[in-house]
Each structure stands twice: as C-alpha cells, then as structure tokens.
Amino acid sequence: MIVQNANESGWLNRSSRRVSVALWVVGALLALAGAGIALPGAWLLVLGGSPYYLLAGAVLVACSLFVFRCHESALWIYGTLLLVTTLWSLWEVGPNFWALMPRLVFFSVVGFCLLIAFGFSAAASLSSRFFLLISLVVALGTAVAPLLLRSSVEGPGISSTSSIAGSAEDWSSYGNRNSNRYSPLREITRANVDELEVAWTYHTGLYGPDGKRRAGLQLTPLMVDNILYGCTAFSSVFALDPVTGKEIWRRDTLHREVIGGHPVCRGLSFYRAATASSDCPTRLLVTTVDNYLVALDARTGNPCTAFGENGSVDLAQGLGTFPPGWTHPTSPPTIVNGIAVVGAFVVDNQSTNVPPGVIRGYDATTGVLKWAFDPARPEDPTPLPAGAVYTPSTPNAWTVFSGDDSLNLVYVPMGNGSPDFFGENRSPATDRFSTSLVAIDASTGAVRWTFQAVHHDLWDYDLASQPALADFPVEGRTVPALVLATKTGQLFVLDRQTGQPLTRVEERAAPKSSLPGERSSPTQPYSVEMPDMSGNKLTEADMWGLTPFDQLYCRIAFKRSIYEGMYTPMGLQPTLRYPGELGGIDWGSVSIDAGRGLLIVNANYMADLDQFISREQANREGLVPRTDPRGHSAPGGAMAGTPYGVHWGPFLSPLGVPCQRPPYGSLTVIDLKSRQIIWTRSLGDARNSGPFNTPLGLPIELGAPNLGGTLATGSGIIFVGATQDEMFRAIDVHSGEILWQHRLPAGGHATPMTFKGGDGHQYVLISAGGGSLQDKPSDTLVAFRLKGAEQISH
Numbered sequence: 001m002i003v004q005n006a007n008e009s010g011w012l013n014r015s016s017r018r019v020s021v022a023l024w025v026v027g028a029l030l031a032l033a034g035a036g037i038a039l040p041g042a043w044l045l046v047l048g049g050s051p052y053y054l055l056a057g058a059v060l061v062a063c064s065l066f067v068f069r070c071h072e073s074a075l076w077i078y079g080t081l082l083l084v085t086t087l088w089s090l091w092e093v094g095p096n097f098w099a100l101m102p103r104l105v106f107f108s109v110v111g112f113c114l115l116i117a118f119g120f121s122a123a124a125s126l127s128s129r130f131f132l133l134i135s136l137v138v139a140l141g142t143a144v145a146p147l148l149l150r151s152s153v154e155g156p157g158i159s160s161t162s163s164i165a166g167s168a169e170d171w172s173s174y175g176n177r178n179s180n181r182y183s184p185l186r187e188i189t190r191a192n193v194d195e196l197e198v199a200w201t202y203h204t205g206l207y208g209p210d211g212k213r214r215a216g217l218q219l220t221p222l223m224v225d226n227i228l229y230g231c232t233a234f235s236s237v238f239a240l241d242p243v244t245g246k247e248i249w250r251r252d253t254l255h256r257e258v259i260g261g262h263p264v265c266r267g268l269s270f271y272r273a274a275t276a277s278s279d280c281p282t283r284l285l286v287t288t289v290d291n292y293l294v295a296l297d298a299r300t301g302n303p304c305t306a307f308g309e310n311g312s313v314d315l316a317q318g319l320g321t322f323p324p325g326w327t328h329p330t331s332p333p334t335i336v337n338g339i340a341v342v343g344a345f346v347v348d349n350q351s352t353n354v355p356p357g358v359i360r361g362y363d364a365t366t367g368v369l370k371w372a373f374d375p376a377r378p379e380d381p382t383p384l385p386a387g388a389v390y391t392p393s394t395p396n397a398w399t400v401f402s403g404d405d406s407l408n409l410v411y412v413p414m415g416n417g418s419p420d421f422f423g424e425n426r427s428p429a430t431d432r433f434s435t436s437l438v439a440i441d442a443s444t445g446a447v448r449w450t451f452q453a454v455h456h457d458l459w460d461y462d463l464a465s466q467p468a469l470a471d472f473p474v475e476g477r478t479v480p481a482l483v484l485a486t487k488t489g490q491l492f493v494l495d496r497q498t499g500q501p502l503t504r505v506e507e508r509a510a511p512k513s514s515l516p517g518e519r520s521s522p523t524q525p526y527s528v529e530m531p532d533m534s535g536n537k538l539t540e541a542d543m544w545g546l547t548p549f550d551q552l553y554c555r556i557a558f559k560r561s562i563y564e565g566m567y568t569p570m571g572l573q574p575t576l577r578y579p580g581e582l583g584g585i586d587w588g589s590v591s592i593d594a595g596r597g598l599l600i601v602n603a604n605y606m607a608d609l610d611q612f613i614s615r616e617q618a619n620r621e622g623l624v625p626r627t628d629p630r631g632h633s634a635p636g637g638a639m640a641g642t643p644y645g646v647h648w649g650p651f652l653s654p655l656g657v658p659c660q661r662p663p664y665g666s667l668t669v670i671d672l673k674s675r676q677i678i679w680t681r682s683l684g685d686a687r688n689s690g691p692f693n694t695p696l697g698l699p700i701e702l703g704a705p706n707l708g709g710t711l712a713t714g715s716g717i718i719f720v721g722a723t724q725d726e727m728f729r730a731i732d733v734h735s736g737e738i739l740w741q742h743r744l745p746a747g748g749h750a751t752p753m754t755f756k757g758g759d760g761h762q763y764v765l766i767s768a769g770g771g772s773l774q775d776k777p778s779d780t781l782v783a784f785r786l787k788g789a790e791q792i793s794h
Contacts, residue, residue, distance in 0.1 A: 202240055253294045
C-alpha cells in the first residue's frame with residue numbers, strides 16, 4: 001500500500017506539473033496576443049479606427065492573469081470575448097466566410113488550447129468549461145457556415161462586321177470575328193463537356209535567344225485553312241497541325257539583340273491578299289520584340305520578299321534614340337481593308353522623355369507606310385521623311401485594336417503620356433488622347449472620333465481591353481456598337497460609327513489632388529446604365545489578413561493612407577488606388593455571346609498602395625531610368641524630369657496576402673438588352689495562394705486575381721483560364737455553374753480559342769504561360785477535345 005500510494009502520488013505530481021505547464025504556456029500566449037493586439041489597437045483608435053482591437057487586447061491580457069492563477073474566471077471571460085467577437089464580426093461584415101475567418105478562427109484555436117489546458121484541472125467547474133465549449137462552437141460555426149451554405153453564383157451585387165473573312169470553323173483573328181471572342185461551334189455541350197481531355201500539348205520555348213531570359217506565354221493562336229499559327233514572346237513564329245499539335249514549320253524573326261523591355265507576343269494576324277500572288281497569297285503579319293513588322297508565307301513560313309525589305313519593316317524608324325527595350329510591340333497588327341495598323345508598348349514611369357506613342361498604318365501587301373497618327377499632330381497623318389522623329393512622350397497604344405471593314409475604321413485604345421502618375425508636364429494634345437478610344441480612318445489615318453474614358457489619367461488606367469463589336473439593341477432597333485471595357489470597371493457602349501454613347505454616361509465629381517503642381521480633373525465619366533465592375537468603395541471593415549494581427553496591420557495602413565474612393569490622386573502620403581494596376585478589366589477584355597445577346601466579363605478587385613517620394617530620396621534609392629525597367633526598378637519609378645519618384649505596388653499585409661478581403665476576381669454575365677446582371681460569381685480558388693507567395697493547396701473558392709480573357713461558344717459554354725490558381729474552367733452561360741475544370745501546367749494568362757479540326761471535331765486551346773501573377777512560368781499550349789474523338793476521322 002505504501003508503494004502504491006507513492007506511485008499514485010508521483011503520478012498526481014507529474015499530472016499537476018503538466019497542467020501547470022500547459023496553463024502557463026496558454027497564459028503566456030494570451031498575454032502576448034493581448035499585447036500584440038491592444039498596443040496597435042490603441043494606434044488604430046487614435047487614427048479614428050475601430051475600438052474593438054484595443055478592448056479585445058485588454059480582455060486577453062486580463063484573461064491571461066486568471067490563467068496564471070489557474071482560476072476558472074479565465075474560461076468565462078474568454079467565452080464571453082468569443083461571443084462578443086462573433087456578434088461584432090457579423091455586425092461589421094455579415095455572413096461571409098473569408099471576412100469572418102481572421103476575426104474568429106485564431107481566437108477559436110486559442111480557445112480550444114485554453115479549454116484543453118483547463119481540462120485536467122480541478123480549478124475549472126463543468127459549467128465554465130461547457131460555456132467556453134458552447135462559445136467555441138458558436139464562433140467556429142458562424143465562420144464556417146457561410147462556406148458550407150453559400151452558393152458560388154450570386155445575384156446582382158456589383159455596384160457585325162469582320163475585319164478578316166474566315167470560316168465559322170476557324171479562328172481567323174485575335175478576338176475572332178467582331179473581336180467578341182465568340183464561336184458558333186457547339187459540339188462541346190453542357191451534356192458532354194466533362195468528357196474533355198488533353199488532345200495534345202506543344203512547348204513553344206521558354207527562354208530567349210541568350211538561353212537565360214525567360215518570358216511568359218500570353219498567346220491566342222489563329223487557326224485558318226486547317227493550320228494553327230502562333231508566336232513566342234521572343235518573336236519565333238510557328239505553324240502546327242491543329243489535330244495533332246505536330247510542328248509544320250517554325251521561323252525565328254529577330255533581326256537584332258533584344259535587351260530589356262517586356263517581351264510578349266499576344267498573337268499575330270492572318271491576311272489573304274485580294275488577288276492571287278506568287279509572293280505569299282496568304283500571309284502572317286507579326287510584330288517583333290526587336291521592333292520589326294514581319295510578313296511570312298502562311299504555308300511555308302518563308303519571308304514575303306516583296307513586303308518591305310525582304311519581308312520586314314523596321315518599326316524603330318522615326319522613334320528617336322532611346323535605351324533598348326523602352327518601346328516595342330506586344331500585340332498583333334489589326335488589318336482593316338488591307339491596312340495593317342500597329343501600336344507599341346512604351347516604358348512606364350521612368351522619365352518624361354520616352355519614345356513616341358505613334359500609331360502607324362502599313363499596306364499589308366507591300367509593307368509601305370501609308371499614314372502615321374502622332375497624337376501631338378493628329379491633323380496631319382502624313383508619314384515623316386527619313387531621319388525625322390515623331391513626338392516623344394505622347395500616349396501610346398500597346399493592346400489589341402479592333403476594326404470594322406464596312407466603316408473602314410480601326411478602334412485604338414490609348415494609354416497615357418509618361419509618367420503615368422504625374423501629369424503636370426502633359427500637353428493639351430496628350431490630355432486629349434490619353435486613356436481615350438480613337439477611331440481612325442484605315443485608309444488615311446484621319447481621326448474620325450474620340451471617346452475619353454478617364455480625364456487627365458493619373459492612375460495608369462490606360463485602355464487595355466480590345467473593344468468588342470456588337471449589334472446593340474436601342475429602342476426596338478439594333479445599332480452597330482462596340483463595348484469598351486476599362487480598368488476602372490466601367491463598361492461604355494458606343495456607336496461605332498460616331499463614338500456617341502448608347503447608354504447614359506454621367507460626369508461625377510472626382511477627388512482633388514493636393515500635390516503641388518498637379519491639376520486633377522474635377523469630374524470623371526461613369527457609365528450609369530451598365531453594371532459597374534469596379535467593386536464597392538473600400539472601408540476599414542474590408543481590411544483582411546490571415547490572422548487578427550496582420551488584419552490589424554492592414555486596418556492601420558488603411559487609416560494612414562489617403563483614400564477618397566476611385567480616382568484618388570497620388571500624393572506624398574501613402575495613397576490607395578482601387579481598382580489597382582490590374583483593373584477592373586485588363587487586356588483580357590470581354591466576350592459577347594452573339595447568339596444570346598450576353599456580355600461576359602471577368603474582373604479583378606485588387607487595391608494598390610502608392611506614394612510619391614522626393615527627387616532626393618529617389619536618387620538615394622537608386623531610382624534612375626533603367627535599361628530594363630520591368631526587371632530592375634519595379635515597383636519603383638524614377639519619373640526623371642519631375643520633382644518626384646514613385647513607389648507603387650499591391651496593397652499587401654506583412655504575410656504577403658492582400659490587405660482587402662476576397663473575392664479578388666469575378667465572372668459576370670450581363671443581358672445586353674436589359675443591361676442587367678444575370679449572375680455573378682467568384683472566379684478562382686485558393687489552391688495557388690498563401691502567405692509569402694507559398695501555395696497552400698486549398699481548393700476553396702476565393703475569387704483569385706486573373707489576367708486573360710474568356711471564350712463564348714454557340715452551345716452556351718464559357719471557357720476561361722486567367723486565374724492565379726492555374727485552372728481552366730468551362731462554365732454554363734445561363735447559370736454560372738462550373739461544368740468542368742482542368743489543372744494547367746501554369747496559369748492560363750491568355751484568351752482561349754476554339755476551332756473545328758480537319759477530323760471534324762471541336763478543339764479548345766489555351767496558352768498556359770504563367771509568370772504574370774507571381775506564378776511559375778511555362779511555355780505550354782494545351783489543346784482539348786472530347787474523349788474518343790481521335791478515333792473518328794473526317
């Protein structure tokens with residue numbers, strides 16, 4: 001008995017020590033968490049923010065004292081804090097899983113630790129433990145219930161003319177016929193889309209000529225006359241068998257060494273000469289990263305020797321002398337009635353003295369320069385003589401244009417004059433054409449009309465989307481129209497003959513700049529009869545994080561920043577820009593289901609945090625104009641020639657996650673007749689997201705950042721990649737239901753396309769290039785077809 005009692009006493013002592021250690025560990029955790037919340041919470045309160053964090057931190061510290069004393073009051077206090085936090089969270093953000101997660105999950109985990117620590121202690125009564133347990137169930141249940149019960153498809157909640165002849169079975173231009181990313185093909189249907197499988201893949205090559213520099217793949221290929229055509233970021237052009245993916249030919253088109261810049265080839269153009277010619281009756285026109293316009297025989301890949309000089313035109317002529325990489329094309333020419341119209345990327349935010357933003361029209365057969373639209377002298381489109389230079393630092397147009405053969409117009413979405421964020425140096429001509437859609441006569445280069453989407457743009461809200469052409473219903477009739485989607489999330493519907501809005505546009509007051517020397521526009525245009533895709537104005541309650549600590553950091557950063565809604569001008573204090581650099585709606589543009597009259601829009605909801613710095617500070621930081629600005633100076637800009645430099649970048653927490661709550665991307669379908677949202681849903685999940693850019697692999701719907709476009713088909717299916725989660729999805733256009741999805745080798749940051757192959761079956765193809773949203777790069781074209789289709793030949 002003596003031995004037994006001794007053993008029992010030893011076990012009790014060891015058990016008591018374990019309980020004591022557990023309570024001290026939990027008490028220390030509560031004390032540290034309380035201090036970590038209360039102290040910055042006091043700062044937040046001083047800034048005019050929520051008092052919750054100061055109060056909650058104080059309660060945690062008080063609770064820790066009772067834990068150290070092994071007193072059951074700790075359980076009552078903590079349970080009460082959980083219930084109050086749950087009620088406060090619901091009051092502030094409502095039943096939204098992602099918004100509730102940082103408010104409730106951390107506190108619930110700590111609460112379970114507290115419950116377990118007291119579980120072996122006689123100091124806690126059954127009632128106190130039960131109260132804490134109920135509080136934990138309520139808190140976690142409140143957080144998780146919206147995830148379990150929610151429908152991914154939500155209701156409205158977000159405040160025909162072809163340039164190139166082609167068969168409906170082909171994909172003959174970048175945005176296909178009418179630039180609306182629509183195909184009438186309907187072999188792939190809602191009933192069988194889940195039978196899609198990979199038909200073939202093709203690797204375009206990830207590296208440049210030096211074998212070191214990588215570039216992503218944003219290509220939308222063409223399929224004409226049963227040959228598939230594409231290009232690489234470093235300007236190699238290739239032709240493939242569209243059924244097998246086997247290479248037919250490949251041609252490198254570079255003429256000189258590529259240094260710096262932003263190597264991209266989003267596509268090329270196919271042109272069928274009006275009269276048969278021994279020299280390339282069917283040809284491909286491609287703009288290159290070393291500033292050439294090249295014509296290749298579509299059948300052989302050989303240069304069209306009668307075009308320009310042995311098949312090439314030097315686009316660097318007339319641009320002056322600038323660092324290599326400061327300007328070059330990234331998008332295909334747009335061909336209207338035999339004229340190939342070309343724009344180019346121009347470096348952002350490095351200097352007030354950058355290359356000209358001139359737009360030029362070339363004869364698609366001979367390569368002769370027919371006209372040049374210089375925004376500084378729009379009244380005279382006559383090409384300059386040899387040796388002369390177009391006006392530097394004018395607005396440029398880097399994205400894909402649209403054309404209308406019947407009206408003989410090319411529609412050019414313009415950017416703004418450099419630098420993007422400071423406009424004191426801009427001329428009246430620069431302001432006239434900045435962030436404007438310009439309709440140009442394809443034969444003469446004369447400006448027919450302009451529509452400005454942002455006045456005196458100070459936010460890099462350049463027009464990135466290719467205008468989509470449509471027959472728009474107006475008062476019982478249809479009008480030839482175009483839909484202009486913008487980074488501000490506005491959808492402008494314009495008469496494509498006159499440029500007049502077909503839906504009401506309203507000028508609204510805009511925030512005024514406080515920066516010395518800056519003149520912001522007093523008003524900005526809003527498309528008030530079309531759904532607004534810009535997202536709601538941010539509030540402190542929208543600030544987010546993975547834990548209460550980084551969420552509190554984001555709240556403080558929000559309260560310290562200048563933010564008066566959209567169009568808040570940058571200043572010498574931190575400034576929020578929302579929508580941010582991605583938009584809104586970026587170069588992926590929109591799709592139009594022409595058979596159903598539906599507009600399909602994928603949009604982003606990501607804020608940026610920006611700040612001007614003095615010239616002295618910029619010099620100290622080494623912010624000087626760079627030869628390779630994309631690779632070295634981002635997210636800073638030298639803005640040489642102004643009194644300031646600039647910092648800009650995404651608004652992130654210390655953990656590297658966005659400071660605003662999800663969703664960060666959406667997909668929406670709008671009825672063009674009623675101009676009402678049919679459905680909207682989050683687009684993308686969290687499987688490729690996480691702190692410090694570390695994927696957590698969680699396939700939970702998040703609404704991911706996206707870059708790329710959509711494809712609409714005659715069978716009522718939307719195909720979309722674009723998202724950071726590297727998924728390719730098929731979605732029902734009527735309901736928003738995800739019908740099928742497939743994991744790509746990398747992010748599909750491109751616009752998908754579809755065609756009917758020589759075997760009689762429909763194919764869907766997307767470029768999986770990654771690399772655009774901090775995801776891994778790839779060089780893979782992926783083609784899909786229905787299972788068993790390869791067994792049936794046409």
